[in-house]
Amino acid sequence: GPQPEWIPHDGVQIMTLKAGDCSREATFGDTVYITHVGAKPGVDEEGNQRMEQFDGSGDKPFKVELGQGRIVKGMEKGMIGQCLGEQRNVLIPPHFAFDDPTVRFKNKPVAEGTTVLYQITMTKIVKPGSVSFAYDDIWGFIGTYYQVVIFFGVVAFTVYKCGPKRRSKKKKRG
Structure with missing residues (x-):
């Protein structure tokens, strides 16, 4: 099939790895449950470039209220419009990641000027005011x-x- 490609999306780049059910998609105000891995560029023993994981939820879904600003801004941007069950990569430039001037990070997991990659799977979307x-x-x-x-x-x-x-x-x- 066609190779997934990067698509510009509100200041970040997104790439859908696995399609989801797009009758439900995440928007601001939703409470979403995701599994995610955060990675940064690194090098292996041979000096080849590879991605190094610095963050992740494991198997337990991580709960996020979209629009509350409690997570990296680029991560939130990258989830807007993400369908239920969809797995996507979000490539986040430094100013929407850990160099965001509007957020004070206690300890940054990456060096200054680092573009980070998050792989995010949307496991549950809860709309405001719904029973769940x-x-x-x-x-x-x-x-x-x-x-x-x-x-x-x-x-x-x-x-x-x-x-x-x-x-x-x-x-x-x-």
Whole structure:
């Protein structure tokens, strides 16, 4: 078949390695689950260029809220429009990777000026407000639920205690 090729995509380059189900694709605001590997250019013992892994989720999917800016900007850019189940390479220039002036990285995994490559597989896409979104993080959800119940309990109690003691005896004029 045709060889996959790099396509410019909002400041990064993307290459689809394995097609997915494009009836669901990731956009800003979605919560997505991905498996990923981050690699940087390196050299092997013989001096040949190769990619060296510096980051990765292993088999456990990594949860990302798109648009929150919690991950490398180029990685987020590269996931916009990615289909469910799609595996793609994202080539990220330094200013959208670890030289991004808008982000303060505690310890950079790569040298300054490094273009990085992320291989990202989109394992799950959850749209805001959908059922799976609410139950996604079950303990967080239940925790919030209990807070709400306790809050309303307090409000009801206060209203009851401080409510009017006497009922109005005015008769409606007919």
